Amino acid sequence: MRSVVRPLVSVSTYRRWTFLLGGTALLVPYLLIYAALASVTDSYRQQPARSVFESVTMLLAFVVISSAVAFVPAVRVLCRTAAETLLGVPLPEETAEGLRSWRSRRRTAVWWLLHIGFGGMTGFTVVVGVPAIIYLLEAPFTGHDLGRRLLGRPLPFEPWLSVTLALAALPAIIYLGAAVGAVFARLAPVLLGPSPADRLARLERQTEQLMERNRLARELHDSVGHALTVTTLQAAAAARLLDTDPDFARRALTAIEETGRTALEDLDHVLGLLREDASARTPQRTLADLDGLFDQTRSAGVGVDADIGRIEEIPPVVSREAYRIVQEGLTNALLHAGKVRVTVRLAVRGSRLELEMTNPAGVAPPGPPRTGGGRGLRGIRERVTILGGRMSAGADDGCWRVSVALPVVPWTGEPAGDRSDGGNDGIQRAGV
Template sequence: MSRLGVVFGPLVSGSTYRRWVYLLLGAALLFFYLAIELTVNTVLHQQLPGLPYLIVTPLLFVLPPVLTAFLSAVRIVEAAAVRALLGLSFTVPTGGGYSWEVRWRTATWYVLHLLLGGVAAAAALFAVPIGIGFLLTPLADVPVLDVGVARWTLQHGWSSAWIPLLGVTLIVSAIYLGAGLGVVLMRAVPALLGPTPSERVAELERQATLLAERNRLARELHDSVGHALTITTIQAGAARRVLATDPEFADRALLAIEEAGRAALADLDHVLGLLREASTSTAPQPTLDELPQLLATTRSAGVTVHEELAGELSSVPLAVSREAYRIVQEGLTNALRHAGKVPVTLRIAVLLGNLELELVNPLGTAGGADRDGGGRGLAGMRERVTVLRGRFSAGAEDGQWRVCVRLPLRAGA
């Protein structure tokens, strides 16, 4: 912006006049409180002696606006006015209560708004009428110009040309004053109307919780729908190859596809229900109690699964059982996707306050090389284990792909 734009820009900028509107709103509120103070002051002046009266009078001027600003709605209304008239975009937290720190900050802002509005209104009431009078002086045939604080004898001709110029100066100065006071208020907005440190921390915690929930839902979709699609793909391929020669097997494969599709739709409906913040009637997530159905679905795809279960799986806490189920589901899906129809050994044991889980399968023709590709399988399992403060390892070992997981049954164990 050029120097002329910096100097004369406020005169033609719409933001200058929006700031003036905001300041005049503060002035109107100030005059309202002054009217109350003057009314009460008239009564007290007759009832109270000298010293108590001198003490009460300042309190009557300060307390009404401060007490008004303690209302939570004042902060919301002021923030909306600031966004609309001062052009600042910021968010006022609506949750977490209305602390005393917020109340005092809002009260400081409210009083500042009233005082600066009063200054702007006083300047406007002085400068604008007088300025207009000075501008109209050449049209009036008056020998003396009296503005109360000063008195000039007017002469005809160029000797009085300075009077209209003075009028323009007064009006322009009032405009610049409003723009300057608006800048002062804008500088104070973050400190007085913006979020407090505790509100910023609460907002960061809320965003972190929301992000964690989104990541959890992404893992749910990946594990449940990914498993169902893998089973469906393999079963569909098998059914197509034997449709003419073994209709009975093809029928079983199609039935398995149907069941896997229904299970995936149920999981998808559950996750979408959470995204929509649906009611608590949404179906619960599967746990280790549903492990037999998961193994049966995997076996129907032609995968041999040997399970070794030890301990009371029904005593595993719900959160651990839920995550363990998803880890097993993803492990079986990865084995089928990357190694093909190879035998898988699943070991689950409840030992010494931990849930021990191990999945082992031959590497197959792919050799496990693509397990760290574009998918989210291992990363999703690792995230689930990390959330529960467990231990996770996965990798090739002696021609076998091994996934080992340890989940503590108690928090902090």
């Protein structure tokens, strides 16, 4: 019973009727144009009857004239707004290219013709039906003999019959508008929504934006996060030893200044990427800058032993990502193991750059417990995956070990870690 009564009392029904009456208002000027064309052709036509060809030609002319305005992109915007507001249909956002495409314009023309055609004719039922209902309701009181006027003979129970017809016609008109409005609500996403090609282009743009945000987040996490971790530990140590060992406190403050200056350069680089300002971008650090990174880490009380192979011929993109991976590994050691000794081994073996970082499981630095962690290893894994490499991380015989293998040749789709290339270019002791 509710489903029967709901269209009569629903606000959406009357909004959709407003949409249909809008089609009626749009149809009237076109009918006037069509009547003017018909009168002009009739004045030049000598035959009293209109041929089938002329009728079809007039109908095609009416369709062309009616749909021509729909090829203006602004009309599509108006149609979408009317569908969302009056039909209650949420439509996905459409790009400017989608609005201007000829595929969208053709679909708008179809929607426009349906609106002024079926919607407009449905709206005429209100224009004609409401006065007829009023006439039927007042007939018993005005003495109008509807039977004689319509059928030429009186009808039994005519006063009650006219009232019954009036009361039945009103909900019928409402149901008609609800049904036609529901059909238009179903057609709106198909004709006014973005095309499949436009949806695909939008998804590609969203994917590119998401990848760029993730890349910038990794840059901030690895560079600025490492600097903040080092300076926090150095500041804490300097505060504890300020009175007993002022020379150490002075060295710690100097290291904090240098680390902060480096962090500002990295932050300026990331902000330059956000602003797309080429002049504000600083060169990214590579494996050639590892000595400075090790010095910063060592100044925070963490010993670093490094075995570094020849890195001059490593491609720049691999060198940059490998530097960030080492940086993040050292940051994790500072945060989760405390002042322990970290061993870093890096070598090129065949077509792979192999990187291994190990540190004994220590005691985390004092302070409040960290929340929201876990981004470090995830950032390393994302960098490795983008380059087509392999990574493993976990506890190993009382130590924490991170192993990474990155291809140093163009990636063909096979992860570099799956290939077993022999040979070693010789590992030279770095002595740090």
